[in-house]
Amino acid sequence: MERAKINAGQLFVLIFLFEMGSALLLSLGIEAKQDAWLAVLTGMCGSLFLFWMYYRLYLFYPDMLPTSYMQHIFGPFFGKIAAYLYILLFMYNGARVLRDFGEMLVTSTYTETPLFIINALLLLIVLYVIHKGIEVIARTGEILFVVLYVLAVTGSILIVVSGLINIDHLKPVLEGGIGRILKTAGTETLYVPFGEAVVFFMILPYVNRPDKIKPAMFSALVLSGINLTITMAVNIAVLGVDLTERSQFPLLNTIQAIQVAEFLERLDVFFMIAIIVGGFVKISIYFYAVVIGVSDLFRVKEISSLIFPLGLVLLFLSMVIASGYAEHIKEGLRFVPLYMHLPLHVILPALLLTVAALKKRHSMNKRKQS
Amino acid sequence: MPYRLRRLFRSKKQQTHSIADQKNRTPLETSLKENLKEFKKRTGNSSDVVIRTLTTGGMQWEAAVVYIDGIVDNLSIDEFLLEPLLQLQVPASPVQQQDVPEFIAEQVIALGGIDPVSDWETLFEAVTIGRAVLFIDGAAKALSASTIGGERRAVEEPPTEISIRGPREGFTESIRTNTAMVRRRIKNPNLRVKTMKIGRQTKTNVEIMYLEGIADNKVVEEVRRRLKQIDMGSILDSGYIEELIEDQPSSPFPTIHFTERPDSAAGNILEGRVAVFVDGSPFILHMPAVFIQFFQSVDDYYSRSFIASSLRMLRIMVFLISLYAPATYVAATTFHQEMIPTQLLIVLSAQREAVPFPAVIEAFIMETTFEILREAGIRMPKAVGQTVSIVGALVIGQSAVQAGIVSPAMVIIVAITAIASFTTPSYSMAVAARMIRFILMVIAASFGFYGLILSFIVITAHLCGLRSFGVPYMAPLAPFIRADFEDSVIRLPWWEAKERPRLISGQNSVRQGENLKPEAPGTQSIRKQRKNTGELDED
Numbered sequence: 033m034e035r036a037k038i039n040a041g042q043l044f045v046l047i048f049l050f051e052m053g054s055a056l057l058l059s060l061g062i063e064a065k066q067d068a069w070l071a072v073l074t075g076m077c078g079s080l081f082l083f084w085m086y087y088r089l090y091l092f093y094p095d096m097l098p099t100s101y102m103q104h105i106f107g108p109f110f111g112k113i114a115a116y117l118y119i120l121l122f123m124y125n126g127a128r129v130l131r132d133f134g135e136m137l138v139t140s141t142y143t144e145t146p147l148f149i150i151n152a153l154l155l156l157i158v159l160y161v162i163h164k165g166i167e168v169i170a171r172t173g174e175i176l177f178v179v180l181y182v183l184a185v186t187g188s189i190l191i192v193v194s195g196l197i198n199i200d201h202l203k204p205v206l207e208g209g210i211g212r213i214l215k216t217a218g219t220e221t222l223y224v225p226f227g228e229a230v231v232f233f234m235i236l237p238y239v240n241r242p243d244k245i246k247p248a249m250f251s252a253l254v255l256s257g258i259n260l261t262i263t264m265a266v267n268i269a270v271l272g273v274d275l276t277e278r279s280q281f282p283l284l285n286t287i288q289a290i291q292v293a294e295f296l297e298r299l300d301v302f303f304m305i306a307i308i309v310g311g312f313v314k315i316s317i318y319f320y321a322v323v324i325g326v327s328d329l330f331r332v333k334e335i336s337s338l339i340f341p342l343g344l345v346l347l348f349l350s351m352v353i354a355s356g357y358a359e360h361i362k363e364g365l366r367f368v369p370l371y372m373h374l375p376l377h378v379i380l381p382a383l384l385l386t387v388a389a390l391k392k393r394h395s396m397n398k399r400k401q402s
Numbered sequence: 403m404p405y406r407l408r409r410l411f412r413s414k415k416q417q418t419h420s421i422a423d424q425k426n427r428t429p430l431e432t433s434l435k436e437n438l439k440e441f442k443k444r445t446g447n448s449s450d451v452v453i454r455t456l457t458t459g460g461m462q463w464e465a466a467v468v469y470i471d472g473i474v475d476n477l478s479i480d481e482f483l484l485e486p487l488l489q490l491q492v493p494a495s496p497v498q499q500q501d502v503p504e505f506i507a508e509q510v511i512a513l514g515g516i517d518p519v520s521d522w523e524t525l526f527e528a529v530t531i532g533r534a535v536l537f538i539d540g541a542a543k544a545l546s547a548s549t550i551g552g553e554r555r556a557v558e559e560p561p562t563e564i565s566i567r568g569p570r571e572g573f574t575e576s577i578r579t580n581t582a583m584v585r586r587r588i589k590n591p592n593l594r595v596k597t598m599k600i601g602r603q604t605k606t607n608v609e610i611m612y613l614e615g616i617a618d619n620k621v622v623e624e625v626r627r628r629l630k631q632i633d634m635g636s637i638l639d640s641g642y643i644e645e646l647i648e649d650q651p652s653s654p655f656p657t658i659h660f661t662e663r664p665d666s667a668a669g670n671i672l673e674g675r676v677a678v679f680v681d682g683s684p685f686i687l688h689m690p691a692v693f694i695q696f697f698q699s700v701d702d703y704y705s706r707s708f709i710a711s712s713l714r715m716l717r718i719m720v721f722l723i724s725l726y727a728p729a730t731y732v733a734a735t736t737f738h739q740e741m742i743p744t745q746l747l748i749v750l751s752a753q754r755e756a757v758p759f760p761a762v763i764e765a766f767i768m769e770t771t772f773e774i775l776r777e778a779g780i781r782m783p784k785a786v787g788q789t790v791s792i793v794g795a796l797v798i799g800q801s802a803v804q805a806g807i808v809s810p811a812m813v814i815i816v817a818i819t820a821i822a823s824f825t826t827p828s829y830s831m832a833v834a835a836r837m838i839r840f841i842l843m844v845i846a847a848s849f850g851f852y853g854l855i856l857s858f859i860v861i862t863a864h865l866c867g868l869r870s871f872g873v874p875y876m877a878p879l880a881p882f883i884r885a886d887f888e889d890s891v892i893r894l895p896w897w898e899a900k901e902r903p904r905l906i907s908g909q910n911s912v913r914q915g916e917n918l919k920p921e922a923p924g925t926q927s928i929r930k931q932r933k934n935t936g937e938l939d940e941d
Contacts, residue, residue, distance in 0.1 A: 041882055137852055141738065153849065157856050157863075164867045171866035171880035172859070178879075298741045301851050308855050 038235075040244035042170035044252045045177045046317065047229060051256035052180065053314030054132045055225035057307055059282045060264055064216040066202050066273045069265040071213050075221025076257030082227055083249055085381050090236045090245070092388045098233050099328045105387050112329065114380060119325040121376050122231055123342075126318030127349035128364065130154060133311040134350065135357045136281055141301060151350050154308075158316050159343045162323060163336060166238055169316055176309045183306040184259070188266070190290045190299070196270045220365070223373035225260070226253065230377050234321040280357070283307070319346060427521040434464050434539035441468060441537075444522065454484065458510075460492035463502055464539035473532035475551025482512040483534055483547055499540040506538070507545055515548030527605065554579070560662040560684075562829065567704040573662045577607050577681040583664035584611060588671065592616075598629060606637040607681035616674045616907050621690060621871050625676045640680040640687050647689075650868055654837055656830035657870040659691035666700045674907025690871035690906060694879065694890045696828035697721065702893055711892035717825055718891065724822035724835050728765045729846035729854055731815045735761045737850030753809040762847035764808050768816040769840065771798055776820070873905045895919075 038046075061071030093101035098118065103111030134151040142150060161169055191197065206213070232249070239245050267282040270289055276282045287303045290296065323342055327335050354360035431437050438453060445451045448470075455466045467483060490510055497505045507516045519525045519535060520543050529535055532550035557579065560572025573580045581595055592614040599605045608629060612622055628647040637643065640660060649657045661667055662684045667677050670688040678687040697717045702710035734742055735750065742750065757764060775794040782790060799817075802808045819839070826832040838861070845853040868875035878886030886903045888894040897918035 039881060141850070142852065150852070153853070153856060157859055160860060161863045164863060168863055168867040171874065171876055172863045174880035174882055175862050175866065175876065176859070294745075295743050297743060301738045301741045304851060305855050305858075308852070309859065312859055 036165050036167045036238060037240040038166060038170040038238050039240055040248040042174060043232075043235070043239050043245065044248040045173045046170060046235070046313065047232060047249060047252035048256045049173055049177060049180065049310055049313040050229060050232075050317050051225050051253070052259065053225070053310040054129045055260055056263060056283055056310055057132060057136055057281055058224075059267070059276055059279065060225070060260065061216045061221045062273075062277050063220065064213050065208060065277075066204075066268055067206060067208065067213055068216070068268060068276075069202075069261045070206075071216040072221050072261045072264050073257065074213055074217035075226055076253065076261070078217060078222045079226030079229070079253065079257075080250065082222075082377060082381070083229065083253055085385055086230060086233045086236075087246060087249060089381060089385055089388065090233060092392065094242055095237055097237055097324065097328045099325045101388075102384065105384055105391065114384075115325065115329050117376060117380075119322055119329065121372060122234075122318045122321045122325065123346060123349065124353070124372070125228060125231070126315050126322065127346055127353055128360075128368075129311060129314050129318065130346065130350040131353060131360055133308065133315075135360065136284075136307070137304075139280060139357070140284055141304070148351060152347060154312065154315070155343055155347050155350075157312060158319055159339055161316055162320055162339055162343075166235070166320060169313075169320065173313055176313065180306050180309055183303065187287065187290075187299075187303060187306075188262075190292055190296065191266060191270065191286065194290050194292050196286075196289050197266065198269055198272075201269045201272045202265060219369055223369045223377055224364070226257070227373055227377035229253070230381065231317055231321045234324060235317070280361075319343070322346070427523050429521050430519070430525070430537075430542050430544060432540055432542045434466060434537055437537050437544075438466055438468075440522070444526070456484070456488060458487040458490045458506075459497075459502075460490070462492065466537045467534055468529065468537070469534040469549065470529060470532065473552040474534060474549045475532075478513060478549050478551065479534050483536070483549065486510045486512055487536075500542075502538050503536075503541050503543045503545050506536070511536075511545070511547055513547045513549065517546050519544045519546050530605070531607075557583070563661060563663050563666070563700070563827070565663075565699065565701045565704070568700050569663070569665050571664060573664060573667075573684040573686060575682050575684055577609060577679050580664070580679050580684075580686065581609060581611060584668050584671065584677070587664060587668040588613070593671070596626070598626075600629065600632050600634065600643075601637040602633075602635050604636040604638065608637070608643065609679045611671060611677045611679065613671055613674065616672070616902070617676055618674060618907060621906075622676055624871055625678065625689065629678070637680065638682065640678065640683040640685045643678060643680055644687055649870055653864065653868060654834040655693070655865065655868065655875075656696065656828070656834065657691055657868060657875065658687050658689050659695055659828065660685045660687050660830070662686070663700055669700070669703065672913075673902050690873040691875075692870065692873060692877050692905075693865055693868075693875050696831040697826065699827040707893050707895040714891055714893065717827070720822045720825045721831070721835060724819050724826070724832070725839055726842060726854065727815055727819045727822065728769060728839060729842035731812070732761045732765050732843055733846040733850045733854055736847060750809075750811055753811055756806045757809050758806070759808075760847075761812075762843060764812050765815075765843050766840075768802070768808055768812055769819075769843070771802075772816055772820055773836070877905050878903070 059068070061068040061075065064071040089098070089101075093104070096104075099115035102114045102118075105111060106114055130151050133154060134147045137150050138145065138147050161172060236245060239248075263283060267286050268276050270286045271279065271282060275285070279285045284300045284303070284307075287300045288298060290299055319342070323335055323338050326332065326338055326342065332338055354363055431440065438455075441453070450471045451468065452471050453466055453468050455464070457463065458465050465487065467479070467487075469479065487506070487510060493505065493509075503518060507518070515533075517528070519528060525535055525544060525546070528546035532552060533546045534549045536545045536547065538544070554576050555574050557571045557574055559570045563572070571583065573583065585593060590613065593611065594614050595609050595611050597607060597609045600608045610622070610625055610629070625647070629643070632643070632646050634642065634646070644656075644658045644660065645651065647658070659670075661670075667686050667688065671677050675688045675690065678689070680686070697714060699713075702714060705713075735754070739747055754761070759767070775790065775798070778790050779787070779794075799813055803810050803813060823832050823835055826835070842854065842857055845857050849856075866874070866876050866880050874881060877883060878890050883904055885901045886905065888899045888901075889903070893899075896914075897920070900912060900914060900916075902913050
């Protein structure tokens with residue numbers, strides 16, 4: 033483990049930015065039509081339970097990385113396999129986010145630039161920051177958090193001022209019944225973006241005050257959930273369900289609709305800042321988890337020697353995971369939640385927690401007997 | 403293997419050198435003639451060396467006073483050294499020949515600092531800083547008297563740090579005057595000054611000053627350790643020291659703050675920082691420095707807090723403008739024309755119609771021209787200053803547009819950038835922005851806004867990764883420290899700012915009493931306070 037410490041406030045900021053990352057970009061839970069915002073909210077509530085699970089796991093082994101304690105819980109062989117699965121998951125997710133952003137830039141502004149160049153540039157920045165360590169990532173996050181919030185508040189004011197919001201687009205509420213919302217939440221929003229924060233169990237051992245982790249984690253989750261809910265509601269209110277559903281990047285379209293005083297228009301380029309900032313933090317966190325996971329699992333002492341080769345893997349993975357944007361999105365909606373997120377975000381942590389609890393009880397019983 | 407051998411050899415050589423330094427001190431002779439001969443030989447008969455021979459003690463002791471003219475105070479040599487010696491009569495009780503120096507030091511010379519000298523090395527250390535040395539025949543010992551003086555610049559208004567309100571005096575080249583100016587502001591015996599000599603040829607006096615009990619001991623030790631490591635031929639200015647002890651020499655951003663205002667120095671010492679004075683330099687360094695400090699001016703502390711806070715925010719915004727304005731223009735006109743409002747876009751493209759270059763070349767031409775003008779403005783004699791401003795403003799500004807080399811919009815952008823870069827109170831931070839601006843223009847021309855956003859993230863990450871003497875550079879913003887935030891981007895009123903910066907002052911963070919907020923008489927809280935202190939009778 034790297035000898036570094038972050039504080040609870042920084043953990044809060046990182047989780048928040050991570051959640052906002054690519055989720056701002058995509059149309060979350062649009063399966064639930066105009067109730068998408070409710071699906072996001074429900075997903076957030078459900079993910080509180082997931083977070084509680086990750087937190088309990090951390091409490092069992094507060095000074096150890098998950099890649100190590102999995103070997104404690106499952107035994108060296110199965111534990112290593114589980115740890116390896118997680119590293120693969122983080123690598124894949126990181127590559128997915130990178131692809132999301134590359135596609136966003138290529139479709140919206142840089143139509144002539146190859147996707148590879150765009151991805152490589154963003155990854156270069158990520159490598160630089162990872163090289164500096166978790167403390168610097170956390171501090172950078174604090175500054176970027178302020179930038180993001182200033183932009184978000186400005187954006188909301190501009191949207192309201194330009195009179196774009198049409199509440200009728202959000203009606204009728206609960207048209208498809210609670211069932212549709214629960215289904216969307218259970219198959220989509222629970223995992224992306226909220227369940228993705230499972231990666232933070234790799235970061236938790238670095239926090240300096242364990243007693244403050246719980247409030248920081250849950251408040252970050254709730255705040256980001258509320259923010260995403262508002263974003264989604266605004267998107268639908270501005271664009272209407274139909275357009276939001278068909279749009280690749282609804283937030284960008286919403287921002288494009290802003291027109292104030294015939295001067296402030298086409299601000300989407302400006303708001304790319306907010307989106308790239310979120311994406312940058314998200315990829316950094318994933319990649320950092322991969323790097324420390326690999327160094328812990330394969331006992332590589334020099335973290336810096338891993339950064340460059342693993343970065344190349346991430347870059348090429350981001351290029352080859354799908355042959356086009358449509359395929360990329362379809363994979364993300366149909367297959368990834370079912371075959372990757374459900375087992376690794378929910379089932380495996382639950383299993384780990386159960387076994388860890390049983391083991392603890394067992395050892396305590398033994399101690400009592402002896 | 404050869405490397406290791408070389409290292410071994412070198413370390414041995416260094417050791418012997420240092421031992422030799424202590425042992426190879428040549429002692430003085432007993433005979434005055436021999437001593438003077440040796441002294442003349444060592445100084446090579448330099449014309450500013452004065453040797454005044456005399457007899458004292460009722461014509462019984464031969465003596466000589468030597469000093470270097472110009473760096474001594476002639477008045478004190480004449481009145482307090484030469485005059486008592488010349489008027490000295492035969493002492494009442496007889497004095498042994500070898501005890502004469504002690505006798506003279508104790509009973510004759512009317513000067514404050516007198517030190518016995520018994521070897522040539524110490525003697526020359528004394529003479530070269532402006533002390534007078536008294537040789538006495540028959541004793542292998544001399545006396546050095548503190549007669550340091552000579553012409554010096556008077557205390558003037560600091561030319562590089564202007565303030566509207568606040569003291570008008572600035573540091574000078576004399577280290578003693580400088581430390582005195584700070585001492586006069588902090589009347590506390592805990593204010594410590596430690597001296598060391600750095601530079602083989604220059605033997606420059608370097609002093610560190612800090613408040614014992616408020617400054618962090620670890621930082622004080624670290625500053626001392628880094629200063630001790632310096633082994634240079636010459637130290638002519640505090641800039642040498644800054645470059646030799648800073649944390650991140652490869653970063654464009656300064657990690658040590660300097661000032662030429664005593665009030666600013668005193669304020670920083672009171673916050674728990676360590677100040678480094680260098681003899682011969684009117685700029686003193688203080689450390690640890692944080693990023694936000696470079697945007698604070700002393701005026702902020704003397705004006706009302708609302709105004710000070712808004713000015714600080716303005717400076718930071720303007721700093722960003724000075725970094726990004728030309729790059730944004732290049733990116734917008736090259737890649738993102740759609741974000742420019744249509745009317746403006748028509749005007750801009752009409753202007754650019756005649757210009758034969760792409761926007762980035764245009765920007766480079768104008769920015770480089772401006773940098774040349776600025777550099778010329780600093781270096782040139784004051785008498786020809788007018789010429790450059792006329793050439794700069796009229797010829798280059800207007801003619802370049804008329805000749806169709808650049809567009810008028812570009813001239814405006816460059817002018818804004820130029821003025822913006824002068825609002826940063828710290829010169830070293832403004833210079834950093836100047837350099838980075840050119841890199842950003844290239845990035846903007848190649849990757850547009852995407853490149854600029856990425857560059858912003860990199861710069862932020864770089865700043866967050868810097869440390870100055872163990873303190874994170876971006877504190878108190880990142881890591882966010884609530885107690886320190888009250889004097890950073892904003893400045894809370896004094897009655898609200900109860901604590902010293904936590905990361906900088908190690909101990910003793912409370913700096914003032916409670917209930918300092920001014921209130922109209924008769925308000926509840928003041929009555930309560932008075933009641934508590936017994937000033938107000940129960941009624």
